[in-house]
Amino acid sequence: MSLLKPSFGGPPPSSRPEMILGVASGKGGTGKTTVALNLAKVAGSPIQLLDCDVEAPNAHLFVNRPVTRQGTVTIPVPEIDPTRCDGCGKCSQFCQFHAIVSLGTTPLVFPELCHGCGGCAMICSRRAIRERARRIGVVEERRDGNLTLVQGRLDVGVALATPLIRGVKAVLQPDSPAILDSPPGTSCPVVTTLLGTDFVLLVTEPTRFGLHDLTLAVAMVRELQIPFGVVINRLGVGDERVHRFCREQDIPILLEIPDDRRIAEAYARGQIIVDALPEYRRPFEALWGLLSHRSCVGRKDSDADLRLRA
Amino acid sequence: MKIAFTSSGKSLSAPLEGRFGRAPKIIVFDTETESTEVLDNRAGTEAAQGAGTQTAEKLARLGAERVVTGHCGPKAFRVLQAAGIQVFTSESTTVAEALHALQSGRLTALQAADVEGPWGQ
Numbered sequence: 001m002s003l004l005k006p007s008f009g010g011p012p013p014s015s016r017p018e019m020i021l022g023v024a025s026g027k028g029g030t031g032k033t034t035v036a037l038n039l040a041k042v043a044g045s046p047i048q049l050l051d052c053d054v055e056a057p058n059a060h061l062f063v064n065r066p067v068t069r070q071g072t073v074t075i076p077v078p079e080i081d082p083t084r085c086d087g088c089g090k091c092s093q094f095c096q097f098h099a100i101v102s103l104g105t106t107p108l109v110f111p112e113l114c115h116g117c118g119g120c121a122m123i124c125s126r127r128a129i130r131e132r133a134r135r136i137g138v139v140e141e142r143r144d145g146n147l148t149l150v151q152g153r154l155d156v157g158v159a160l161a162t163p164l165i166r167g168v169k170a171v172l173q174p175d176s177p178a179i180l181d182s183p184p185g186t187s188c189p190v191v192t193t194l195l196g197t198d199f200v201l202l203v204t205e206p207t208r209f210g211l212h213d214l215t216l217a218v219a220m221v222r223e224l225q226i227p228f229g230v231v232i233n234r235l236g237v238g239d240e241r242v243h244r245f246c247r248e249q250d251i252p253i254l255l256e257i258p259d260d261r262r263i264a265e266a267y268a269r270g271q272i273i274v275d276a277l278p279e280y281r282r283p284f285e286a287l288w289g290l291l292s293h294r295s296c297v298g299r300k301d302s303d304a305d306l307r308l309r310a
Numbered sequence: 311m312k313i314a315f316t317s318s319g320k321s322l323s324a325p326l327e328g329r330f331g332r333a334p335k336i337i338v339f340d341t342e343t344e345s346t347e348v349l350d351n352r353a354g355t356e357a358a359q360g361a362g363t364q365t366a367e368k369l370a371r372l373g374a375e376r377v378v379t380g381h382c383g384p385k386a387f388r389v390l391q392a393a394g395i396q397v398f399t400s401e402s403t404t405v406a407e408a409l410h411a412l413q414s415g416r417l418t419a420l421q422a423a424d425v426e427g428p429w430g431q
Contacts, residue, residue, distance in 0.1 A: 092367070097358075097359055097360050098357065098359070098360025098361075098363040098364045098367075099360065099363075101363050101366070101367050101392075102367075103367065103370045103371075103389070103392055108363075108388060108392055110360070110363060110385050110388075112427075113359055113360050113363070113385070159359075
């Protein structure tokens with residue numbers, strides 16, 4: 001794998017897969033990776049799974065294969081040429097992250113605060129700022145049958161998830177559909193993951209916490225104007241409030257996975273549900289069939305038409 | 311000489327703030343005129359990151375020669391050092407007590423940051 005560079009705007013149109021599905025949630029631990037892996041497993045043809053939770057990637061725990069390719073992701077950080085710098089301080093005023101500090105002399109640079117936007121180099125009229133590459137993490141690829149798993153892993157001590165997520169997405173190949181397993185929450189890393197996706201599955205659980213964070217996630221995907229549907233995991237715990245919310249908001253519930261102890265046991269052994277418990281295969285296949293025909297998911301269907309029960 | 315103090319209040323009787331970069335106020339005492347000036351440091355308290363470097367830069371622009379605070383991390387210390395500002399730490403309760411301790415020679419200047427930066431940097 002050649003050196004990967006973060007691209008600031010997603011993959012160019014020519015290298016875009018036909019279908020990119022995002023799997024997100026407000027709340028953590030609702031089953032994003034479970035849903036993403038099981039959908040990838042039932043796809044039946046080549047599929048890309050991108051683990052974009054670069055602070056804590058875990059999809060590889062279920063894909064017991066060695067790394068086939070690896071690349072390093074870097075961001076450009078400034079380096080000052082003191083012979084050219086006249087200490088004007090424009091770079092320091094420009095930087096919103098206080099990564100470059102000018103005191104009327106050659107500025108001090110703090111690479112660990114830099115987000116790699118390149119603004120300081122652009123604003124410097126004396127061309128005193130050069131950029132050098134700073135490593136922030138790695139992208140790794142594993143293959144298992146039809147599945148290509150790509151995951152990003154942030155280096156310890158680095159707090160810049162978004163450029164690494166762009167580095168993971170830069171590996172997308174145009175020839176097969178892709179599933180993007182998002183980090184939890186609704187902040188920048190999630191938005192960076194979901195930008196450019198065709199459809200988002202929001203995985204939740206039918207509890208008060210589940211609803212609270214689902215509400216935030218729904219507001220986020222609406223802002224991003226990406227069509228979406230809900231997957232309810234651990235059906236049977238909690239109450240009816242998530243169902244009520246989805247009904248009131250006209251949000252399709254696309255899959256319900258029961259609170260089945262055998263699923264947790266299989267998960268704990270590193271097994272994928274559809275492999276360990278074949279009776280769950282059909283609902284996941286049906287959901288994948290639905291999602292891989294984008295014309296269906298883009299349509300305004302009623303809740304009942306789309307709902308599948310595992 | 312201008313001496314800066316990190317504080318959570320607006321006068322010499324206000325508490326000395328233990329945090330450098332995220333101190334809500336900076337109180338500047340001018341030893342020549344014996345006057346005080348209060349600066350808002352909301353840019354520091356609300357900064358997602360770089361609160362220390364931002365606050366240190368502010369003190370440098372102000373022309374402060376000394377700063378008294380609770381603790382100082384490595385990035386802020388580097389900026390203060392580059393600006394030639396001496397850093398003193400004090401456990402005094404109020405800014406006035408810290409000023410008195412400094413002027414009576416009971417505080418010694420830091421030679422290096424006394425706490426780690428975020429993420430152990």
